[in-house]
Amino acid sequence: MKRFLICIFYILLLTGCTDIHTRLLPMILAVDTAESVQFAAQTSLEAEIISAQAETALQIQDALRNASGAELSTGHLSMLAVSGNPCGVLQDFFQAQLLAPTCSVLYVPTDACGQLKNGNLPEPTQLQAAVETGILPERTADIVLADLWGGSGITAVCTPDSDDLTLALWSSEACCGKLSADACRGLALLGKRRKSFVFAANGIAYRLTSDALQIRLTQNDTLKIEISGTVATEPPLTEAAAARLSDMLTAALKESALAYGADLLFLREHAIRCNITAARSCSQDEWRELLRTAECSVALNAQISRSA
Numbered sequence: 001m002k003r004f005l006i007c008i009f010y011i012l013l014l015t016g017c018t019d020i021h022t023r024l025l026p027m028i029l030a031v032d033t034a035e036s037v038q039f040a041a042q043t044s045l046e047a048e049i050i051s052a053q054a055e056t057a058l059q060i061q062d063a064l065r066n067a068s069g070a071e072l073s074t075g076h077l078s079m080l081a082v083s084g085n086p087c088g089v090l091q092d093f094f095q096a097q098l099l100a101p102t103c104s105v106l107y108v109p110t111d112a113c114g115q116l117k118n119g120n121l122p123e124p125t126q127l128q129a130a131v132e133t134g135i136l137p138e139r140t141a142d143i144v145l146a147d148l149w150g151g152s153g154i155t156a157v158c159t160p161d162s163d164d165l166t167l168a169l170w171s172s173e174a175c176c177g178k179l180s181a182d183a184c185r186g187l188a189l190l191g192k193r194r195k196s197f198v199f200a201a202n203g204i205a206y207r208l209t210s211d212a213l214q215i216r217l218t219q220n221d222t223l224k225i226e227i228s229g230t231v232a233t234e235p236p237l238t239e240a241a242a243a244r245l246s247d248m249l250t251a252a253l254k255e256s257a258l259a260y261g262a263d264l265l266f267l268r269e270h271a272i273r274c275n276i277t278a279a280r281s282c283s284q285d286e287w288r289e290l291l292r293t294a295e296c297s298v299a300l301n302a303q304i305s306r307s308a
Helices: 002-015 057-068 086-095 112-117 124-132 141-149 181-190 239-260 267-273 277-281 284-292
Strands: 026-032 037-043 050-054 079-083 104-107 155-161 164-170 175-178 198-201 204-219 223-234 295-301
Touching: 026 057, 026 112, 037 057, 037 112, 050 057, 057 086, 079 086, 079 112, 086 104, 086 141, 086 155, 104 124, 104 141, 124 164, 141 155, 164 181, 175 239, 181 204, 181 239, 198 239, 204 239, 204 267, 223 239, 239 284, 239 295, 267 277, 277 284
Parallel strands: 026 079, 079 104, 104 155, 223 295
Antiparallel strands: 026 037, 037 050, 155 164, 164 175, 198 204, 204 223
């Protein structure tokens, strides 16, 4: 028993957790960036929201420690909600190793801290459910940063839209626009994180049972983006249902790549694999312009049911 207690002591000493009652792990962190930065943190152990402020976002740990009297580690956050520039806050936190790559990112147009205190922000489980059911593509910190540091330098961040969730397009400096529900679903359809995908056409609900969708890029005078592949649903696809899927996939390309030059589908990597030389050497701005002037097409190979 004595050896066991000694081992526990050294483990706690090495991890810095000698008093678990003085260390809190926030689940949700809200940040408002203005002249002074406002923080609000929700933890699983404290009933009240912890509020603090600082001159910069990187002073978060000192600010929350002074406000709560406890050490707070942000490495286990489920969701980061930002009013202001989410890309700036995210990059600062990530480079300072204050954020886990799997943390979900939420853009809140105004008063993220106040909305967290009032219980008006979506829960992390709601974001995860939207990903798993194909309403949104996954937008965790690592994916958002991959868009910013690679591709065309424009990313998408989950944001509340009335009672729903959608995606806001952001460059490093400013918000570019929002995506429609169809565009969000099209991006989710092309992603690999969803567990189910149900959609309606002419009042009938269809469940996707299998899909093998591919993205191909070619370039002659202009860049061409082609989505093709096979899909199967239950009940079997009708022409109207196939058209709905095509509309979602088309919206995903038109509202992101063609409208803003946003590369949310790793199109640059696809282009390199397709031996498009310009994709290897061009700058982010040049790649953005290539996407804005591109053409897109969707061709689904599906057996159409004529009975419905």
